[in-house]
Amino acid sequence: MKKLYQMHKQGFQLLRFIYRLDHSALPIFLLRHTMEAVSPYLQILFSAIIIDALLQRHWEKAGYTILIMLIVNLLFGLLLDYVKSKSQVRSMSVHRQFNAMICLKTIDLDYATFADKEGLEAFSQADAAMAIHGGFGLLLEIYTEMVQHLLSVSIAIVLLLELCQKYGQRMPGVLGFFLTPVGSLCTLCVLFISLLLLYGKSAEYVNKNNLQIFEHDMSVHQEMQYFDSYAFHADKGKDVRIYRMQPMLLQAWNALCERLNQSLRKEWQYTRRSTLFYVFINHIVMLLSYIFATLKFFSHAISIGEFTKYSSAIAKLNEALRSLVENNGQLRTMIGYLSYYSEYMKKENKLDTGTLPVEKRLDNEFEIAFHNVSFAYPNTNTYVLKNVSLTLNLKQKIALVGPNGAGKSTFIKLLCRLYDVSEGSITLNGIDIRKYDYQEYLNLFAAVFQDFTLFEFPVGENVACEQQYDETRVWQVLQQAGVRKRVERMKDGLATPMFYREKDGEDVSGGEAQKIAIARALYKDAPFVILDEPTSALDPISEYEIYTHFHDMVKNKTSIYISHRMSSCRFCDDILVFDHGQLLQRGTHEELMKDTKQVYAKMWKAQAKYYV
Ligand SMILES: Nc1ncnc2c1ncn2[C@@H]1O[C@H](COP(=O)(O)OP(=O)(O)OP(=O)(O)O)[C@@H](O)[C@H]1O
Numbered sequence: 345m346k347k348l349y350q351m352h353k354q355g356f357q358l359l360r361f362i363y364r365l366d367h368s369a370l371p372i373f374l375l376r377h378t379m380e381a382v383s384p385y386l387q388i389l390f391s392a393i394i395i396d397a398l399l400q401r402h403w404e405k406a407g408y409t410i411l412i413m414l415i416v417n418l419l420f421g422l423l424l425d426y427v428k429s430k431s432q433v434r435s436m437s438v439h440r441q442f443n444a445m446i447c448l449k450t451i452d453l454d455y456a457t458f459a460d461k462e463g464l465e466a467f468s469q470a471d472a473a474m475a476i477h478g479g480f481g482l483l484l485e486i487y488t489e490m491v492q493h494l495l496s497v498s499i500a501i502v503l504l505l506e507l508c509q510k511y512g513q514r515m516p517g518v519l520g521f522f523l524t525p526v527g528s529l530c531t532l533c534v535l536f537i538s539l540l541l542l543y544g545k546s547a548e549y550v551n552k553n554n555l556q557i558f559e560h561d562m563s564v565h566q567e568m569q570y571f572d573s574y575a576f577h578a579d580k581g582k583d584v585r586i587y588r589m590q591p592m593l594l595q596a597w598n599a600l601c602e603r604l605n606q607s608l609r610k611e612w613q614y615t616r617r618s619t620l621f622y623v624f625i626n627h628i629v630m631l632l633s634y635i636f637a638t639l640k641f642f643s644h645a646i647s648i649g650e651f652t653k654y655s656s657a658i659a660k661l662n663e664a665l666r667s668l669v670e671n672n673g674q675l676r677t678m679i680g681y682l683s684y685y686s687e688y689m690k691k692e693n694k695l696d697t698g699t700l701p702v703e704k705r706l707d708n709e710f711e712i713a714f715h716n717v718s719f720a721y722p723n724t725n726t727y728v729l730k731n732v733s734l735t736l737n738l739k740q741k742i743a744l745v746g747p748n749g750a751g752k753s754t755f756i757k758l759l760c761r762l763y764d765v766s767e768g769s770i771t772l773n774g775i776d777i778r779k780y781d782y783q784e785y786l787n788l789f790a791a792v793f794q795d796f797t798l799f800e801f802p803v804g805e806n807v808a809c810e811q812q813y814d815e816t817r818v819w820q821v822l823q824q825a826g827v828r829k830r831v832e833r834m835k836d837g838l839a840t841p842m843f844y845r846e847k848d849g850e851d852v853s854g855g856e857a858q859k860i861a862i863a864r865a866l867y868k869d870a871p872f873v874i875l876d877e878p879t880s881a882l883d884p885i886s887e888y889e890i891y892t893h894f895h896d897m898v899k900n901k902t903s904i905y906i907s908h909r910m911s912s913c914r915f916c917d918d919i920l921v922f923d924h925g926q927l928l929q930r931g932t933h934e935e936l937m938k939d940t941k942q943v944y945a946k947m948w949k950a951q952a953k954y955y956v
Contacts, residue, residue, distance in 0.1 A: 377492035396649030804838030
């Protein structure tokens with residue numbers, strides 16, 4: 345009982361959630377299911393009146409009752425159809441709104457909370473939970489269906505209480521007792537309470553197994569998500585074809601489908617057993633009820649019309665009780681998996697803790713310093729940065745170099761506060777960055793990451809990151825990034841959607857995309873500009889142009905580059921050399937080249953010898 349209470353408490357919380365999101369969905373569903381509960385009883389009551397009128401040869405009464413019944417049926421049917429279609433639209437809308445909320449939550453979570461293993465798992469579970477059984481739209485449906493069945497039970501009980509009161513000719517013995525009002529009441533109570541218990545047991549059996557099946561299906565759906573969103577993605581099409589990966593992918597996909605089919609077969613097996621049980625019990629109940637109603641009829645307690653009315657009421661009560669128990673079981677499974685959704689929505693940003701406003705400075709005098717910073721990624725115990733201490737010189741061009749895996753990108757992630765340090769601290773103008781308002785701190789940076797993203801929006805919006813933008817400035821930064829001419833050639837200029845998947849969209853080359861991403865960073869006009877492998881996709885001439893113009897592009901800002909093209913270091917005022925998570929060397933190109941045994945000089949020479 346306590347479990348039942350807890351479950352419905354959770355269920356009502358979710359319903360409140362739906363109500364807050366969509367005020368009209370719940371009332372429309374309630375109206376629909378109330379009408380569906382009342383509709384069969386209207387039929388039962390009219391039929392009883394008509395049969396009795398016909399038997400008593402009251403032709404006129406029978407005639408106008410039939411007429412009224414037809415009119416009521418027609419109007420009721422039309423209204424019910426209208427309400428049903430409305431409720432279907434609302435159900436879809438609720439589902440869409442909950443999907444939108446999960447997307448909004450995801451882009452609103454800070455990077456560290458979302459991108460760690462736990463966050464990604466929580467997202468994938470919440471997303472799969474929404475996809476498996478119809479999500480919140482179905483929850484609404486089931487709860488309001490329960491109201492329908494409760495109403496149906498109540499109407500049937502009222503009718504059966506009326507039946508119990510009807511007492512005709514006295515009969516001898518035990519049979520006589522059953523037909524008295526008290527005896528009838530006891531008989532029906534015992535019958536329906538035992539029925540409820542039997543249905544409860546059968547539903548418990550089905551639900552216990554369905555919960556196990558659900559847990560299994562959930563993991564399969566999560567694996568399927570990977571195929572949908574990654575492996576079958578058009579971008580991966582080249583590798584798939586060149587390496588003939590189709591059979592391997594299809595095999596893996598079919599194996600997942602087979603796992604789902606297996607659990608579906610199991611589910612059917614349990615449901616079939618429960619249905620067989622129900623059919624068996626149902627027939628026994630119907631037999632007993634007909635015997636009971638027939639005895640009432642033979643004792644002249646009820647007429648033939650009433651006989652049809654009360655036996656139909658018993659059948660309806662039986663059906664509604666079973667549906668109620670079934671709904672209850674479905675809810676248990678649904679609330680179980682929808683809790684993954686609510687848990688995800690409750691996730692709080694780990695980094696959004698500070699409140700201090702970042703000083704507004706037109707002179708960009710923002711000094712950032714690392715103090716004995718060490719860092720291990722969440723859920724790992726290997727330090728990828730170890731005891732790093734440095735101050736970023738104001739308004740200089742700084743290069744980060746070092747072998748693969750040295751910790752350069754991680755350094756940038758900490759600088760941009762995509763993660764918090766594990767040990768030590770980072771300060772902005774002497775104050776720990778964790779104390780600053782998170783969004784205001786992020787506003788200090790414009791970055792082009794190795795895996796930058798452009799969206800299928802117009803070029804102008806991709807650069808400005810907003811729909812209303814300063815066109816002159818967008819053209820200016822495109823010019824600086826060396827991609828203006830390409831955009832001018834596009835059909836609708838800045839309004840041209842990017843990528844061919846969009847109608848009238850245009851695809852750009854990897855290098856052109858990188859230039860547009862650089863333009864985006866310039867448009868933001870932030871005091872720190874970070875370019876992680878900024879020229880990896882650029883041809884040598886474009887690269888040369890970017891570097892020679894960079895001084896103008898980023899003047900009055902602190903700029904940080906990560907590049908494996910050592911030649912780019914010559915444009916920089918300060919070079920930080922990382923290896924194995926440590927800052928090994930620091931200085932200008934000329935200073936670092938003096939130490940020929942160290943990493944920098946070795947890397948430089950290794951690359952330079954191919955040009956000699
Ligand atoms: N999200 C992550 N979770 C766990 N470990 C990570 C994660 N990202 C990076 N690492 C590990 O941190 C180490 C440093 O990676 P990082 O990307 O900072 O190196 P890098 O110097 O930028 O390398 P590259 O030059 O290849 O881009 C690597 O060993 C990498 O495997």
